[in-house]
Amino acid sequence: MLEFTDLEVGHWISRYVYPFARISGLFMVMPLLGTRMVPTQIRLLLAVATTLVIVPVLPPLPKVEAMSVAAFVIILHQLLIGIALGFIVEMLTQVFVLAGQLIAMQTGLGIATTVDPSQGASVVVISQWLLFMVSLVFLSLNGHLVLIEVLVQSFYSLPVGMSSWSAADLGRIVHWSGWMFAAALVIALPALAALLVVNLAFGVMTRAAPQLNIFALGFPVTMVVGLFILWLTMTDMALSFHRHMEALFAFARTLVGG
Template sequence: MYEVDALEVGHWISRYLFPFARIAGLLMVMPLLGTRLVPTRIRLILAIMMTLAVVPILPPFPVVDPLSVAAMVIVLQQILIGVALGFVVELLNQVFVLAGQLIAMQTGLGIATTVDPSQGASVVVISQWLLFLVSLVFLSLNGHLVLIGIMIDSFFRLPVGFEGLGPDAFASIVQWGSWMFAAALVISLPALTALLVVNLAFGVMTRAAPQLNIFSLGFPVTMIVGLFILWLTLSEMASGFQGLMEEVFTFTRKLTG
């Protein structure tokens, strides 16, 4: 009669526990699925289903007692890897949120705020509108499927073990924050430049005709011009999002390689 010992049972548990930790960490922070709009139970079910589908093709894991300190260290490392992958891709959405805030401050629309249901925070309307736009583009380009594929490939590039992401990887993630601000500035630069020209024109008009009420005239004109420039650059933002998404996915592959 075949008997199952405790070590073999522990190996079976760890076989599914370690990949589940990395997948769950990704689903906690990745765009769309990691927001408050998706219930925790849905993310848990997705993580379990993905784990059951992925485990048969994964390389062998180290034999570790799932109740030991070593197993807890490995689980924490896997959660950090998943969170790091999802966090880097989430920065892509924050690029357009920041760009919307820059445009709103220059157009005078910064006073128009709304509550972001995905984050539970108050953001300007332009940022929320751009966030909806890039979320739809992200889904249309199958960005969520590409991210899941990168996560599965990370099990081969960075196998489950006692070695996780090194200090260089976390340093590169921190430096990636500067990329977010630079990309947001590039996206909002056409609107900011046009509004700067409008403000200079109003400055010249005020100098030439001091009796002109610049506040009652300049505020609505600035908003109209800002919305018009935003409409003109809308198609370029969608194509620019695709280029930025490719940069982000390239970085995530290097992060686990």
């Protein structure tokens, strides 16, 4: 008659629980899957399916008693790693949301808002439009597959155990988040520069013809020029998203030690 010890049973359970914690942390915050539009049950099933697929190719996991403080700490570490990886990629989409808000404030389209179903907050229409565009580009470039590849690679370069990222590594993530604001400003810069020229032209017109009602004329012209600039720079935005995605995945690989 076969007999199993508590340690052996706990090891069999933890072989799936530890990877599941890291994978579920990623799926909670990553673009598209981490939004409110995807039900929690769907994310849970995807996390379970992904765990069952990648567990056979993972390196040996530590043998820790299932119901112990050490096992609980390891699970927290795995959740932290998954959430951090998802947060890094989520910054990529938020770059274009911030860029859309900057453009909308300058074009007068900031009053046109809509409810973002993915976040449950009110955002400007331009930001929502850019978010849809980068989400489609992310899928077309197989960004979700690359993200899962980085996740699997992290189990080798950052194996499951009591050790996790240091304070310096977490500081690198916080420091990298500042890149989000700089990149958003660079993306919105062409539209901001063009609208600045338009505003300067209206200033000259006001000085030349004081009787001209600049408020009645400037708002529709600024809005039309802003939409025209968006149409001209849409291709460059998609290419810029590709470059930013490569930079972020390179940073993610460096962070996990790949």
